[in-house]
Amino acid sequence: MLVDNFIIALKGLRHRKLRSWLTMIGIFIGIAAVVALMGLGEGLRGAIIGQFGFLGPDVLAIRASGINFAGPPGQAVVKGLTEDLAEKIQRITGVEVAINRYIETGTIEFNDQQDIGIAWNVPEGKNRKIFEDMLNLRTQKGRLLKDSDNFKVVVGNDFTKDDKFGKAVQIGNRILFDDKEFEVIGILEKRGSFIFDSVIVMNEDVLVDNFRDGDSVNAIAVRVKELKIIDNVIRDIEKLLRKERDVKEGEEDFTVQSPENALQTLDSTLFGVQIFISIIAFISIIVGGIGITNTMYTAVLERTKEIGIMKSIGATNSTIFSLFFIESGMLGMVGGIVGITAGFILSHGFAFMGRLALGTELIRADVGIGLVLGALLFSFLVGLIAGTVPAYQASRKNPVDALRYG
Amino acid sequence: MFKMKDTIIKLDNVWKTYQMGKVKVNALRGLNLEIRKGEFVAIMGPSGSGKSTAVNMVGALDIPSKGKIYLEKHDISKLPESDLAQIRGKKIGFIFQQFNLINTLTALENVTLPMIFQGIERDERLETGKNLLRMVGLQERIDHKPTELSGGEQQRVAIARSLANDPEVVLADEPTGNLDSKTGQMVIKFLEDLNKKGKTIIMVTHDTNVAKHANRIEFLKDGKIIKRMKGG
Ligand SMILES: Nc1ncnc2c1ncn2[C@@H]1O[C@H](COP(=O)(O)OP(=O)(O)OP(=O)(O)O)[C@@H](O)[C@H]1O
Numbered sequence: 001m002l003v004d005n006f007i008i009a010l011k012g013l014r015h016r017k018l019r020s021w022l023t024m025i026g027i028f029i030g031i032a033a034v035v036a037l038m039g040l041g042e043g044l045r046g047a048i049i050g051q052f053g054f055l056g057p058d059v060l061a062i063r064a065s066g067i068n069f070a071g072p073p074g075q076a077v078v079k080g081l082t083e084d085l086a087e088k089i090q091r092i093t094g095v096e097v098a099i100n101r102y103i104e105t106g107t108i109e110f111n112d113q114q115d116i117g118i119a120w121n122v123p124e125g126k127n128r129k130i131f132e133d134m135l136n137l138r139t140q141k142g143r144l145l146k147d148s149d150n151f152k153v154v155v156g157n158d159f160t161k162d163d164k165f166g167k168a169v170q171i172g173n174r175i176l177f178d179d180k181e182f183e184v185i186g187i188l189e190k191r192g193s194f195i196f197d198s199v200i201v202m203n204e205d206v207l208v209d210n211f212r213d214g215d216s217v218n219a220i221a222v223r224v225k226e227l228k229i230i231d232n233v234i235r236d237i238e239k240l241l242r243k244e245r246d247v248k249e250g251e252e253d254f255t256v257q258s259p260e261n262a263l264q265t266l267d268s269t270l271f272g273v274q275i276f277i278s279i280i281a282f283i284s285i286i287v288g289g290i291g292i293t294n295t296m297y298t299a300v301l302e303r304t305k306e307i308g309i310m311k312s313i314g315a316t317n318s319t320i321f322s323l324f325f326i327e328s329g330m331l332g333m334v335g336g337i338v339g340i341t342a343g344f345i346l347s348h349g350f351a352f353m354g355r356l357a358l359g360t361e362l363i364r365a366d367v368g369i370g371l372v373l374g375a376l377l378f379s380f381l382v383g384l385i386a387g388t389v390p391a392y393q394a395s396r397k398n399p400v401d402a403l404r405y406g
Numbered sequence: 407m408f409k410m411k412d413t414i415i416k417l418d419n420v421w422k423t424y425q426m427g428k429v430k431v432n433a434l435r436g437l438n439l440e441i442r443k444g445e446f447v448a449i450m451g452p453s454g455s456g457k458s459t460a461v462n463m464v465g466a467l468d469i470p471s472k473g474k475i476y477l478e479k480h481d482i483s484k485l486p487e488s489d490l491a492q493i494r495g496k497k498i499g500f501i502f503q504q505f506n507l508i509n510t511l512t513a514l515e516n517v518t519l520p521m522i523f524q525g526i527e528r529d530e531r532l533e534t535g536k537n538l539l540r541m542v543g544l545q546e547r548i549d550h551k552p553t554e555l556s557g558g559e560q561q562r563v564a565i566a567r568s569l570a571n572d573p574e575v576v577l578a579d580e581p582t583g584n585l586d587s588k589t590g591q592m593v594i595k596f597l598e599d600l601n602k603k604g605k606t607i608i609m610v611t612h613d614t615n616v617a618k619h620a621n622r623i624e625f626l627k628d629g630k631i632i633k634r635m636k637g638g
Pocket residue numbers: 400401424425426431432433451452453454455456457458459460
């Protein structure tokens with residue numbers, strides 16, 4: 001019965017005039033704003049987590065420049081971190097390990113198809129195991145790298161997808177990164193983050209010798225021995241860096257942050273934007289809801305005779321109510337679908353512009369299935385609420401009067 | 407002579423007053439009418455005499471201002487709308503002058519709609535709907551919208567729809583009023599066939615050629631029966 005009501009309501013919807021669709025522009029804008037904002041926010045959070053590759057309260061990341069999150073590696077105006085710093089930091093009391101991180105964007109070629117991708121390093125020697133442990137690196141097929149592995153790489157799980165390069169990458173295949181040939185010896189487990197799933201992992205020496213000039217690193221990952229001394233460690237690292245880089249306190253051109261701190265910084269930055277966008281979204285949705293109420297009133301009036309007919313063949317008041325109620329909900333949901341699509345495009349568009357402007361691969365939008373379903377349900381609810389009064393009016397029409405109408 | 411057990415519809419001193427602004431219109435003024443199961447009754451009378459009002463009362467579309475209406479011995483004159491809707495859906499089939507099909511639905515969908523309101527399963531609905539459309543000779547047109555059908559065809563769809571829930575009573579308010587006489591005769595033929603199969607039929611008409619197909623003709627004037635004739 002409910003399914004049948006849905007089908008009848010859907011048929012009513014199909015015959016809507018253009019003007020009734022236009023009134024949903026508010027819902028459309030509101031949902032689009034929310035989806036774009038949340039998708040971008042999720043993407044940026046993912047970027048932070050992804051950039052460090054790990055999250056843990058005992059982990060610090062040291063980066064050059066004043067940008068706190070997803071900053072542009074090697075941007076010209078930023079004075080980079082030098083390679084020798086890691087060793088000096090490692091000597092600070094309380095530091096378990098300090099590891100140089102190189103992140104390189106380049107062209108990946110396989111099966112005569114090209115794609116832009118990233119490569120990052122695994123350190124050589126005794127830090128290798130610690131680093132693999134910090135990142136929780138494990139292979140699905142093949143093995144991880146060893147010190148002697150020249151021009152051998154481990155690739156992310158996305159390389160096993162047929163659509164990435166037209167066919168799946170297998171162990172033993174050869175792929176090109178910036179025109180240099182590598183043998184694939186391992187495939188990482190799926191992680192759900194592009195920083196792992198579409199990466200090429202290579203030994204530090206190989207990455208530095210072939211793709212880097214100068215001696216700057218993108219970041220330094222630090223793990224402290226004990227969590228309770230982390231504040232002291234941060235202070236000592238900052239002191240060291242100020243001396244090394246010759247800057248005064250308060251004028252630091254670097255940051256020492258735990259990824260969790262970075263997330264908090266991002267959240268507080270986004271908060272202001274979120275409030276603003278939320279207000280706009282809220283107003284749009286209210287306006288859209290009023291628009292739906294308005295078209296539903298018109299629809300009820302235009303279909304007065306139809307209501308009379310349906311009552312004359314046995315439709316109860318509650319049936320008539322649910323027909324218009326559901327139709328109104330679906331009207332809202334159509335606005336939601338359009339809005340979600342627009343929000344999806346917007347967030348990915350912004351992420352794309354961000355990547356271009358900042359020259360980093362790390363800014364991504366992430367419009368998840370939860371967000372999509374939530375927005376869909378929400379727009380349906382807005383439609384339902386907007387349709388309540390018109391649907392009630394429709395249900396109360398006197399059948400004889402309704403039949404005489406028009 | 408008259409056996410109570412045969413009575414399916416009885417109107418007892420029925421009044422209907424409409425309020426038009428300050429003016430009161432008495433559409434029915436103490437109407438008395440009895441119809442027995444299986445009868446084919448025609449109602450005639452001048453425009454505005456209250457024919458449609460009377461038929462709507464019998465069909466549970468409206469309730470009287472005064473008086474009682476019995477349908478199968480149950481007094482329906484004071485029932486709430488939800489009960490009236492159930493009666494309309496189960497016991498009554500309506501056929502109107504303007505066909506009153508839903509234009510956005512196909513012929514088959516129009517015919518199956520009353521069954522949806524009674525919660526009948528889809529398979530059964532489709533089977534019954536197709537059978538009814540075949541009965542009125544429209545098996546080829548089941549997927550056509552009303553706007554793609556002629557007046558006569560639309561009225562045949564409406565007849566099929568009126569039978570969807572196998573009602574006791576079929577009410578036809580000027581079913582031939584919008585049709586030419588040849589098409590009208592065809593529609594009357596269907597009503598006669600239905601009557602032969604045992605359905606009670608009440609038909610409003612202005613046309614004596616149409617009315618003569620009924621067993622009995624009731625003449626209405628100023629909201630009362632003024633004359634009664636045998637038809638056939
Ligand atoms: N809903 C209504 N509101 C006000 N007046 C009404 C209403 N329905 C009917 N009337 C009035 O009641 C009287 C009887 O109307 P009714 O429709 O029953 O006549 P009828 O015999 O069917 O006429 P016709 O042959 O023109 O169809 C008329 O004067 C009409 O104007």
